[in-house]
Amino acid sequence: MYTKILEANDESVGICAEMLRNGDIVAFPTETVYGLGANALDGEAAQKIFEAKGRPATNPLIIHVADKSQIDEVAYVDEMSKKLIDALMPGPLTLVLRKKSCVPDIVTAGNATVAVRMPDHPVALKLIKAAGVPVCAPSANTSSRPSPTMAMHVYDDLCGKIPVILDGGKCPFGMESTVLDMTTRPPRVVRAGSIELKQIENVIGPVGKETVISDSLSMLKEPTRYVPKAELAFSAYYDNMCSVISSYYDRQKSLGRKPVIFCLKPNANKYGDRRTVIMGETIVDYARLLFEKLREAEKCNYDLVIAEGVPMGGIGTALLSRLMKLSHGNVI
Numbered sequence: 001m002y003t004k005i006l007e008a009n010d011e012s013v014g015i016c017a018e019m020l021r022n023g024d025i026v027a028f029p030t031e032t033v034y035g036l037g038a039n040a041l042d043g044e045a046a047q048k049i050f051e052a053k054g055r056p057a058t059n060p061l062i063i064h065v066a067d068k069s070q071i072d073e074v075a076y077v078d079e080m081s082k083k084l085i086d087a088l089m090p091g092p093l094t095l096v097l098r099k100k101s102c103v104p105d106i107v108t109a110g111n112a113t114v115a116v117r118m119p120d121h122p123v124a125l126k127l128i129k130a131a132g133v134p135v136c137a138p139s140a141n142t143s144s145r146p147s148p149t150m151a152m153h154v155y156d157d158l159c160g161k162i163p164v165i166l167d168g169g170k171c172p173f174g175m176e177s178t179v180l181d182m183t184t185r186p187p188r189v190v191r192a193g194s195i196e197l198k199q200i201e202n203v204i205g206p207v208g209k210e211t212v213i214s215d216s217l218s219m220l221k222e223p224t225r226y227v228p229k230a231e232l233a234f235s236a237y238y239d240n241m242c243s244v245i246s247s248y249y250d251r252q253k254s255l256g257r258k259p260v261i262f263c264l265k266p267n268a269n270k271y272g273d274r275r276t277v278i279m280g281e282t283i284v285d286y287a288r289l290l291f292e293k294l295r296e297a298e299k300c301n302y303d304l305v306i307a308e309g310v311p312m313g314g315i316g317t318a319l320l321s322r323l324m325k326l327s328h329g330n331v332i
C-alpha cells in the first residue's frame, strides 16, 4: 500500500473525513500525539487499526469526539464526569465510562467500558466533525514503539500499512492524555499524562493517586511494551544525579558503547564534554520532547540513552512512568 502524507488544510481534511466515513483508517494530529483513526461505530474499520499497528486485540481504543454532546452517543455520562467534561475538555484528558451498545466490542476489547476524549487540536476537531462520526484512535505508532509526535514518526513506523497521514506539524504536548477511570469511586488515574492530577482534583476532589509504581505494575501486565531501538536507562532524581550519570556514561563508553545523556538545560554544563541532548528548560519541555528525542537518538545510532530523572508529582509523574516503561525499569 502506498502511504500518502497530506499537509492538513480544508481540502485534505475533507478527503480524510470521507475516507473515515468509507471505512478507511487515517493518521491525524492531536494536541498529545498522532492518532490512527477509524469510524468508532464500524467494527471492520476498527479492525484495520489493530492490523496496521500490530496491536493485541486485548488493548482497547480511545474514542475521539468533536463535540462534548457526542460523548453521550457512545457512553453513559455521570454527574462527576460531566463536571470534568465541562471544565477540562477539549484537552488531554480521557475518561473511562460505561459504554453504550452502539460501540462495537472490538473497540473496547470486549469491556463494558469505553475510553472517550475530545482533543484540543484544530485539525483533529475539524476532521472528526467533517467525518460526522466518533473516531476511535490509539497512538499512530507500531505497537511497542514510542508514540509519534510528528507525521514523519508515523511514516517511519507505518509506511506501507496505512493509506494516509494528515500532517499537522508537531504535537504541542508530545505526551499522551491522562486516562481516568470514572467507573470506580473514587475515580482512579490509570495512565498519568498531560493533564495533571491537581487539575482533575480541583474539579472533583480527591481521586485514586497514580504512582510510578502502580503505572509500572500495570505496564508489566500490558501485552505490549515500548521497545526503543537504543537501550534506555534513567537515573532516580537526587542531589548528585549528574555525577552518577557521568560515571555510568564513562563506564559504558569504556565498554565500547555509544551513549548519550538526556538532560535539562540547567544541568548541561555538569557533564563536561560528554554527549548530551538538551531536553529544554523545564520538566514540561522534557515530557514534550522525550519521544521525539528518543527517535532522533536511534537515527544517530546511539545505542544507549541515559536520561535524567525528575521529581515525582505533576507532569513529572507522567514523564517518570514513560521512562519506566521505555527502559523496562532500567534505573541506574
Ligand code: TXA
Pocket: 030, 032, 033, 034, 035, 036, 059, 060, 061, 062, 092, 094, 096, 108, 111, 113, 114, 115, 137, 138, 139, 140, 175, 176, 177, 178, 179, 190, 191
Ligand atoms: O493522547 C492520547 O491518549 C492518544 C491520542 C491519539 O488521543 N491516544 C493514545 O491511545 O495514547 P493508546 O491506545 O495508545 O492508549 C490508550 C490507553 C491504553 O493504555 C488503553 O489501555 C487505555 O487507554 N484504555 C482504553 N480504553 C480503556 C478502557 N475501556 N478501560 C481502561 N483503559 C482503557
Ligand code: MG
Pocket: 138, 139, 147
Ligand atoms: Mg499508544
